[in-house]
Amino acid sequence: MQRKNPIVTGNVYHIMSKSIAGYQIFNTDAEYKRMIQMVRFFSYRKTFLKFSRCITFPIVQKKGFEEYLEERFGEENKIIQIIAYxxxxxxxxxxxxxLKEKGIETAIGNMLNAYSRYFNIKHKRQGPLWASRFKNVPVDSDEQLLHLSRYxxxxxxxxxxxxxxxxWKYSSYLEYVAPDAILHPLCSFHDLINERPSAYQAFVDDHANYQRELARIKKLALE
Known part of the structure; x- marks a missing residue:
């Protein structure tokens, strides 16, 4: 799960990680939700608190996972800013x-490793789940960031x-187009993407058919 290119603190990146040989790594709603919890947990500075223990704490059950993390760690302990996913x-x-030195490498490595352990135990499976390296591509402008979020x-x-x-329940799209419906947002993007929800939805919807057709052509070209 190594990074390919140097990652600079203060810069924005598109990060992608694939499963080995196209293996299906999310099979149920619970598995998707577990990964989202891990993303939230590992966006904070590394502590001695383990994710698997944290989710079992009575105070977490009482307060809620999201509120507990916000109160215990706070924004000042974030090592990455999640813009979209x-x-x-x-x-x-x-x-x-x-946000912090080696923040992306640390957060992505921890969440992918934690999900691998969870998935392998649940499915009585052994061996790696993810391809050996996550990809990172720097985002160089606000316009590029806007188009990347749509993609x-x-x-x-x-x-x-x-x-x-x-x-699709497993992306940040609703945080962009229906923010009032999200009790605990995972993403923070208004300092970088300042589009009104209705304008952003139109921006995405207008491109949907083109991106769908592009994907179909790409698939045909590889067959």
Missing amino acids: CLMPTHVHFVLKQ VHLNPVSAGLINNAKQ
């Missing part, structure tokens, strides 16, 4: 800003899993 059956996309949110539409990005 999308979990797919065989891979994951994140748009991240590094990430349209991934399940392009793959033919859904017809509309709003139908």
Whole structure:
């Protein structure tokens, strides 16, 4: 799970990690939700608190996982800023800003390793789950970031899993287009992407058919 290119603190990156040989790594709603919990947990500075123990604490059950993390760690202990994400059956996309030295490498490595352990125990499986290296691509401008977020949110539409990005529960799209419906947002993006929800939805919807067709052509070209 090594990084390919140097990652600079303060910069934004598109991070992607694929499963080995297209193995399906998310099979149930619970598995997707577990990964989202891990993303939230490992976005904070490394502590001696283990994720597997944290989720069993009575105070976590009482307060709620999200509120507990916010109260215990606070924004000052974030090592990454999560701008956008999308979990797919065989891979994951994140748009991240590094806030602390080696923040992205640490957060991604921890969450992928933790999910591998969870998945292997649950499915009585052995061996690696992810390809050996996560990809990182620097984002060089606000315009590139805006278009990248659309690409990430349209991934399940392009793959033919859904017809509309709003139908996919395992991405940050609803945080962009229906923020009032999200009790505990995972992402923070308004300092970088300042689009009104209705304008952003139109921006994404207008491109959906094009991205879907592009994915179909790419698939045909590889067959």
